[in-house]
Amino acid sequence: MSASKAPLLSTRGLRKRYKLRGGNAVRQITAVDDVSIQLASGETLAVVGESGCGKSTLAKLITQLEIPDEGELVFDGRPVSTRSRRERLAFRRDVQIVLQDPYGSLTPHFRVHTLVAEPLRIHRLATPSKLPTRVAEILESVGLAPEIAGRFPHELSGGQRQRVSIARAIATRPRLIVCDEPVSALDVSVRSQIVNLLLDLQRELGLSYLFISHDLALVDHIADVVCVMYLGRIVEQASAAAFFAAPRHPYSRALIASSPVPDPRRRHGAPAVHGEVEVGATTSGCRFRNRCPMALAKCAETDPPLRVLAADHLVACHRADELGEPLPFAEQIR
Ligand SMILES: Nc1ncnc2c1ncn2[C@@H]1O[C@H](COP(=O)(O)OP(=O)(O)OP(=O)(O)O)[C@@H](O)[C@H]1O
């Protein structure tokens, strides 16, 4: 959303459908639906939303682990789909992913040395004789002692395993790391250490992050831009400052109101929105209308487009103009 900077990453109308088989019937869901985002170099774009809204699918589309059915991915000014084989390899070097479950993403029978050396070998970033030194340097930069290199993943703590995942991600000197809930599986005591490590690496290496999280207090702490997803769509997209001061979509307000807050003196919000995400529940109109406390008749008739409310604020809601006031204190997560 930084208008002054050329985006490092932009997506235009990304769409991904999956077929769901139940008995003889085959149903199709659109996991990511017409998603257009922009991420500036050195910035963090956070993606939030309930389980099943399409966050991980978006992460897979951006890292090319999945191919979109429609839309375009532009990285560093060039569409990814028109790149040559060599340029695609460079894209895979420039864009890395860190997942929620470091145990699942690290091959269990490889030692840490092999795991961190693998991306260096694939992308020919170190000669065999230089590999041990380079691996030790990378481990040091994620706060791991050199002797960790000889261990297997099961011989590490959860925090150490996630540091190894981050080491693998930064080994190729990427420009963008997609972080899919990188701290939510970790013990609370190590979460802030890993978050601080990611922030330090961002400063040192000039990284951009696409950061998926359920933790709105964390998003408030780290994000420059916030995107709220609901049933595959972006329903609100704003600078973090604008978003947390006055979210303009009823769903965003409900997410914030139901967000656990660290300070026990403040309200621990009961869910302000009822029901669950219903995949394919609505075929016309606003897809949030069955749960929305502000729904009107026109919400069932017309699907609200994502529209510009301010230079740094887009919202898909017919009644967004009525939600211009800052959040009441009790509903703020700060
Ligand atoms: N490979 C697949 N085949 C079929 N459906 C899929 C596939 N991957 C995801 N989906 C469906 O797409 C939707 C979006 O899934 P996705 O994993 O992107 O959600 P999410 O927002 O990451 O959820 P969570 O917060 O639980 O991780 C869900 O309805 C999911 O069941």
Ligand code: SF4
């Ligand atoms: S368009 Fe209507 S139903 Fe949808 S979020 Fe806005 S008020 Fe609620």
Ligand SMILES: [Mg+2]
């Ligand atoms: Mg997910």
